[in-house]
Amino acid sequence: MEEKKVKAGKGFSSPIMMAISLIAASVGTGNIWRCPRVAASNGGAAFIIAYIVVMLVAVIPVMMGEHAIGRATRKGLPGAFRDFMGSKKATWLGTFVEWIVIITIAYYTVVVAWIFHYLFLSITGGCFVEDKQALFDSVSNHNVTILILYIVIQAFCAWGAYKGIKGIENSAKILLPILFFCVIILAIRTVTLPGASAGLNFLFNLDPKNLLSSTVWLQALTQCFWSAGPGWGICIAYGVYSKKKSDVALSSTVQGLGDMSVALLACVAIIPGLFACLGEQGALDACAAGNNGLAFIALTGVFEQIPGGRAFACLFWISLICASVTSIIAMYSIVVQPLADAGMSKKKSTLIMAVLTIALGIPSAWSINFFSNQDFVVGMGMVIGAFFSCVALRKYGAEKVRTNLLNNPYTGLHMGKWWDFGATIFCPLLAAAMFIWWCILSVGWNPDWYNPLGTYSLATMVLQLGVAGIIMAIFNNRIANSAGPCVFDGKDFPELVDNGFNS
Amino acid sequence: MTAESIILMIICLSGVWGGLIWAMLRLLHMQNEQGDQD
Numbered sequence: 001m002e003e004k005k006v007k008a009g010k011g012f013s014s015p016i017m018m019a020i021s022l023i024a025a026s027v028g029t030g031n032i033w034r035c036p037r038v039a040a041s042n043g044g045a046a047f048i049i050a051y052i053v054v055m056l057v058a059v060i061p062v063m064m065g066e067h068a069i070g071r072a073t074r075k076g077l078p079g080a081f082r083d084f085m086g087s088k089k090a091t092w093l094g095t096f097v098e099w100i101v102i103i104t105i106a107y108y109t110v111v112v113a114w115i116f117h118y119l120f121l122s123i124t125g126g127c128f129v130e131d132k133q134a135l136f137d138s139v140s141n142h143n144v145t146i147l148i149l150y151i152v153i154q155a156f157c158a159w160g161a162y163k164g165i166k167g168i169e170n171s172a173k174i175l176l177p178i179l180f181f182c183v184i185i186l187a188i189r190t191v192t193l194p195g196a197s198a199g200l201n202f203l204f205n206l207d208p209k210n211l212l213s214s215t216v217w218l219q220a221l222t223q224c225f226w227s228a229g230p231g232w233g234i235c236i237a238y239g240v241y242s243k244k245k246s247d248v249a250l251s252s253t254v255q256g257l258g259d260m261s262v263a264l265l266a267c268v269a270i271i272p273g274l275f276a277c278l279g280e281q282g283a284l285d286a287c288a289a290g291n292n293g294l295a296f297i298a299l300t301g302v303f304e305q306i307p308g309g310r311a312f313a314c315l316f317w318i319s320l321i322c323a324s325v326t327s328i329i330a331m332y333s334i335v336v337q338p339l340a341d342a343g344m345s346k347k348k349s350t351l352i353m354a355v356l357t358i359a360l361g362i363p364s365a366w367s368i369n370f371f372s373n374q375d376f377v378v379g380m381g382m383v384i385g386a387f388f389s390c391v392a393l394r395k396y397g398a399e400k401v402r403t404n405l406l407n408n409p410y411t412g413l414h415m416g417k418w419w420d421f422g423a424t425i426f427c428p429l430l431a432a433a434m435f436i437w438w439c440i441l442s443v444g445w446n447p448d449w450y451n452p453l454g455t456y457s458l459a460t461m462v463l464q465l466g467v468a469g470i471i472m473a474i475f476n477n478r479i480a481n482s483a484g485p486c487v488f489d490g491k492d493f494p495e496l497v498d499n500g501f502n503s
Numbered sequence: 504m505t506a507e508s509i510i511l512m513i514i515c516l517s518g519v520w521g522g523l524i525w526a527m528l529r530l531l532h533m534q535n536e537q538g539d540q541d
Contacts, residue, residue: 015534045511052519197504204508245537250530257523264519412533
C-alpha cells in the first residue's frame with residue numbers, strides 16, 4: 001500500500017497509565033453483577049478455576065495480539081484489519097466490529113441510566129418498596145426520566161472521548177480508584193454479615209465433577225469474552241495510542257488480571273450478602289433471575305435488610321456507574337477513530353457518533369424488550385469479533401506476531417510458542433464452540449427461535465448480524481479507501497500517528 | 504467455611520491479585536528502565 005507522510009501524535013502519558021486505562025475500559029457492569037451470578041449458578045469454585053484458566057491461556061494472548069494490531073497499524077478498526085491483513089478485502093471485518101461497538105454504546109448506556117435512577121432512589125429510600133419488580137418495570141419501560149438521563153450520560157461519555165487521550169486517562173484515574181474503594185467496602189460489609197460464611201463456602205467449594213462439565217467451561221469463556229474485551233476492539237483502539245517502546249504483553253496481562261481481580265472481588269462482595277439475607281435457596285433464585293433481577297430486585301432487597309443499607313446501596317450503584325462510564329468512554333474512543341482516519345475533525349467525528357448512538361439507543365431506553373434484544377444480539381457479535389481478531393493474527397502469522405511484535409527488545413514478558421497455540425488455534429476454536437453452543441441454547445429455550453422479530457430468537461440474531469455483515473461487505477472498498485495511508489511496514493511498530501484525538 | 508474452601512479462596516484471590524501486582528510492578532520497572540535509556 002502507498003505510504004505517505006503522516007503527522008506524529010502523542011500517546012498515553014506512561015505505560016502504567018495505559019495499563020490503568022485498559023483495566024478501566026475492560027471492567028464493566030459484567031464484572032460486578034454478571035460474574036458473581038454466573039459463578040454461583042455454575043459450580044462456584046469450578047467456574048472460578050475455569051475462568052482463570054481460560055483467561056490466561058486463550059483470552060489474554062488474543063488481547064496481546066489485538067494490542068499489537070492497533071500499535072502496528074495506528075488505525076481505527078476498519079483500517080487496522082485492512083493494513084494488518086494486507087488486503088482491502090479484510091476491511092469489512094473491522095467495520096463489522098465497529099458496528100457492534102456502536103450498538104453496544106447505544107443499549108449499554110441505558111443500563112447506566114437505570115443505575116443512576118436507582119442511585120437517586122437509594123438516597124431517598126424510594127427503591128425500598130414492597131413490589132420491587134413493579135418498580136423496575138416502571139423504570140425500564142416508557143420512562144421519560146430514563147430517556148433524559150440516557151441522553152445526558154451519552155453526551156457526557158462522548159465529551160470524555162472528545163477529550164482524547166486526556167479524557168481516557170483522567171476518567172480512569174478518577175473512576176477506577178472509586179470503583180475499587182466501593183467494591184472493597186461492600187466486600188468487607190457483606191462478609192461480616194451473620195451467615196455470610198455459607199455464601200463464601202458455597203462459592204469456593206470445589207466439586208471436581210464440575211470441572212468436567214462443558215457448560216461450566218463455556219460459561220467461563222462467555223464471562224471472559226463479554227467482560228475482558230477481546231472482540232470489541234478496545235485493545236486495538238488503545239494500541240493505536242501506545243508508544244512504540246511500551247510493553248504490549250505486560251499491558252494486556254495487567255488488563256486481563258485487573259479485569260479478573262474486580263470480578264473475583266465482586267463475587268466475594270455479592271454472594272455472601274445474598275446468602276446472609278436470603279438463605280441458600282433465595283440466593284440461588286436471585287442468581288437465576290438474570291443480571292437485572294439480581295441487581296435491581298434481589299440486591300435492593302438485601303440492602304433493605306442490612307444495617308446502613310442505604311449507604312451500601314449507594315456504594316453499589318456508584319461502583320457500577322464508575323465501571324460502566326469508563327467502558328462507554330473507551331467504546332466511544334473506538335468508534336470515533338475510523339472517522340478521524342478518514343480525515344474528519346475531532347469535533348465532527350465525535351458529534352456524528354454521539355448523534356448516531358443516541359438515536360440507536362432511544363428504543364432500548366424506552367422498552368426493555370428492545371434492550372434485551374440488543375443485549376442478546378451484541379453478545380454474539382462480540383464472539384464473532386474475537387474470532388475475526390484470531391483470523392487476522394493467523395493471517396499475519398502467529399510466529400511472526402510473537403517474534404516481530406510481542407517479543408521485541410522493550411518487553412518485560414517474553415511469550416513462548418504456547419502463545420501461537422493460545423491466540424490463533426485455541427481461542428478461535430473456543431469462540432466457534434461458544435457461538436454454536438449459544439445458538440443451540442437459544443433454539444432450546446425459545447420455541448419461537450425462527451421468528452426474526454422475537455426478543456431472544458436465533459433468527460433475530462442471524463438477521464441483524466447478517467444484514468450488518470452484508471452492508472459492511474457492500475461498502476467495503478469505499479471504507480477501505482477512506483481509512484488513510486498505511487504506516488505498517490509489516491515488520492515493526494511505527495511511531496505514533498496523530499489522528500486528532502492524540503494531538 | 505470448610506478448610507478446603509478457605510484454602511481455595513486464598514489461592515484464587517492471592518493468585519489473581521498477586522499476579523496483577525507483579526505485572527504492574529514489572530511494567531513500572533520496564534517503564535523506569537526505558538526512561539533511563541531515553
